[in-house]
Amino acid sequence: MxxxxxxxxxxxxxxxxxxxxxxxxxxxxxxxxxxxxxxxxxxxxxxxxxxxxxxxxxxxxxxxxxxxxAGLRDRARDKLGEIETRIVELTAVADMLRAVVDAGCDDLEVCATVPECPLPLG
Missing domain, CATH: 1.10.1660.10 (Multidrug-efflux Transporter Regulator; Chain: A; Domain 2)
Structure with missing residues (x-):
């Protein structure tokens, strides 16, 4: 072919x-x-x-x-662990972004001065 x-x-x-x-x-x-x-x-x-x-x-x-x-099973197990770790990390990022949206943060500098700011700026 x-x-x-x-x-x-x-x-x-x-x-x-x-x-x-x-x-x-x-x-x-x-x-x-x-x-x-x-x-x-x-x-x-x-x-x-x-x-x-x-x-x-x-x-x-x-x-x-x-x-x-050979070794697909072992590599798949390792890859699954990597993906699950990334899911946890990305879930934390998504949660933080939701908090920023919900808090109405529109300006990073202004948000940093407000105690309710959900971003870990300090």
Missing amino acids: RSGQLAEAVGVNPQTLRYYERRGLLNEPERTLGGHRLYPPETVTMLRGVKAAQRLGFTLDEIAVLLAR
Whole structure:
């Protein structure tokens, strides 16, 4: 399958395929006599797995490690811990922003002088 066909099947652009090649996520494909890349059909499944891993929060470096060896379960457990920590942190930020909106803070300098200011400025 040619680059355009593969890119369309996976939902990426052809430049992404070349980027994945440079990053080592994708083996360099065979080429036609005219120089066009030809990928084996199983590349679609592999790239769909890469995109799914990205949606789960894995970086391309982490995905490269997962492709090189087993260990998805352990890495997924670690990633879950990271995500849960971020959720706690982002929830605290959201709560603070809600407090700022509810308090009617419109000016940072003025808000800092009001005891009811919800921002931790002091």
